Amino acid sequence: MNDRWLRREFEGWGRYRRAVSLAAAPVRADELPGLLQEASAGSTIAFGAGRSYGDSALNDGRRTLETAALDRARSFDRERGIFACEAGISLAQILDVIVPDGWFLPVTPGTRFPTIGGCLAADVHGKNHHVAGSLARHVRSFDLLLADGATVTCSRDENPDLFAATAGGIGLTGIITRVELQLQPIENTFMFARHIRTGSLAETMEMLAIHDEEWPYTVAWLDSTAGGGALGRGEVILGRHAALADLPVSKRARRLRRPEPAKFAMPVTPPVSLVTPATIRAFNEIYYRRGGPEPDRAGLESAYRYFYPLDAAAGWNRCYGPRGFVQYQFVVPEDAAEATVREMLRACQSEGHPSALTVLKRFGDGEGWLSFPAAGWTLALDIPVRPGLLPLLDRFDRQVADSGGRVYLAKDARLAAETFREMYPDYPRWLAVKRRVDPECRFSSDQSRRLRIDDDVRAG
Template sequence: MSRSVKGTLSGWANFPKETGYMYRPEKYKDLREILQSKSQVHYISRGLGRSYGDTALNNQGGIIMHTRFNRFLYFDDQSQVLECEAGVTFREIIEVFLPRGYALPVTPGTKYVTVGGAIANDVHGKNHHRDGSLSSHILDINVLTSSGEIMNCSRQENQDLFWATIGGIGLTGIILSTRIKLMKVESAFIQVDYKKAGHLDEAIDMLNETEELYQYSVAWIDCLSRNRMMGRSVLMLGNHASKDQVEINEPLSLKNRRKLKVPFNLPAFVLNPYSIKAFNSFYYRRFKNTSGVFVDYDSFFYPLDVILSWNRIYGKTGFIQYQVVFPLETSRQGLTKVLEKLSRARCSSFLGVLKRFGESGNGLLSFPRKGYSLSLDIPFRGGDRLLTFIRELDELVLGYGGVLYLAKDSLMTPSTFAIMYPELSAFQEIKAKFDPEGLFSSSMARRLNIVGDIG
């Protein structure tokens, strides 16, 4: 049986940091043996650790690493369906299949995620307004339950387990493999139009007006600008380019980007309201309204992946990643109030991202729903003062019907979570059905009272 190694882990935000017992199994029988051994009271699966908070942490519990379950099992050219193990990364899918003319149907802002982790968080991308979240493209999932049974679940078979597992942050069982439908493309380039918006209302209007024209739309937003410039943005609107448009000999070839690296945690003083305000001003001014720019696949979808360990920019104390979605009817007011609060508090964020979401998915704990989403990064400074600020921000978000993303969260309270996710009780019933002893748990699950504090 795979043995455990005690160690300290964190999410990508480097907050919080917790101790757990890590297992690196290589075969499915190893997984069964780990679960049956009762060596730990509870376990959680972990991929590459790119969720930000405590989703894949399990303080003083078992953590099952999935990086060795990374085989491609089958691919059908005609149906465009890929079957693979949960430890396969998006990077591996891109490197193998994009040169053959197939792209991921949905991707978050990094390719360094596993398929299992992406399903467990029901990830979304720049095309949610058109193509939904990852769950829209998953045909079925094989899940190892706490009893040791492998169950195939889909929209037709074991539907309750399917919709609880998608977005279920690893609490229903261990995702072993899946079938996902890829997207046919002619090139490894996106044709992008850049448009500048002078303030939040203009950015929202432009995203509304262009949603039918572009498969991909996202806006970088200045979260520190004030008054009439509050929420000024740079919109990046794109569609897949055809092979005739790019006019190169190998339109599906991947561009080699030179990687940079942040070798150590930067001192806390590097990121402050003054430095981030200066960066935001520079970033906004460097763009001009431009149409028809051809951007390679990696640069468009994964701009930060070129900087290895970019999370170290925030220093050893880490940062808070905060993503909210407001319903369409309250988006303008809710986003305005959030930006006003951030600006007044001089709460720094230089990775502010604004997106339009389409229809909600069906995952019981899935995050995306129709409206506008704002994603922020906030350096973890000030301890109790920051915690008080986040609590106030949560109350504001609740007042406008907003919902926070579990993959980014590290500070939400159980009461806030229960209001934001009204399907919680239905999820808990399904979890109890397939995991009656509560073998699958995590620090987040206990913090939010999704599961009880076992052991």
């Protein structure tokens, strides 16, 4: 064994899936082709910041290429907001560079710790998906290291099929080494946000649908423990980047602030989960009432608290104890949405698997292939792993697939191979590209083997 490859344990963010593999952590992008060569014909996968919840970045008993040290900014056109960087740079590091010049990420997930390469491989979406689409829409080009050791540039015009297969392609087409992004301008790092408390699922969905036109960022938090007529009650959170004129004079002096470090850290994994039906009930009740007597409030908030509330507590995933949790996120078309969401919330309650954190959002049109977002409604449920959960999620999968929907691969830890094929109708187009650029499956993961993607590639 070459000493650049060290045995290491990896886990998905849900801590339900783990893997031990030989890992190398290059510090320069030009080391990557050599490392890939050393891995010879064996399977390798890129590991960014490990913020995917399941086994997309895991490769048990095989090889892992860690990209987080490939974190350099390459160029920044401050006039036009065009930023190029290595793929292992985190969103937090990008914000550090771009915010002082009045630019922000065009699309951001609910944490600033993932790498930009990992975000492109998952084609992440944010609260502005209904107006801005997913990340790929804002990527001008990227470089991709292929299985044969060649690096190619991909854009909408250059290698467009590799562009489409890699955005959302969950690391299986190659290693992204450079990304060029079109940023969006901001006048300050504050959001003008409105929080509307709702009393039922119908009201939550109606509020989101009504306000989608007017607000660029829309999302709802649901109280997963409320039942009866209050099922699906929650808080609709609307936002837009604040204009300079929205700021009081006291905030104008430091109007472009960098993100602050986490305020709290969970240093160890407790021997049992702190997230139980009782604590979930208490947390949801407190959160639902957090606005006090005012059911509709608006005002200025820090952009970082608005976009990344969970980042305030480092290592919060450890609260779920040694068994971890699964994030189940799906999207279904408009006509199936209310019934599907209602039924799932009810089933989680009645079968003793309450979701600790539940988020609902209406998507705009999707980009296709293996990218997750599609027109309709998406629900994300964070559910502790306990006996009986997996059969329940299998039933949810059936319902989602029958409604023409899909689950998000970057969150997935347990989807069945056949159901994956039903959910992703563009998979054959993606597979044709994968067979062309990686016929021996040098890039594969625990997830790709579980979904039997590798079998399909080799059978081609």
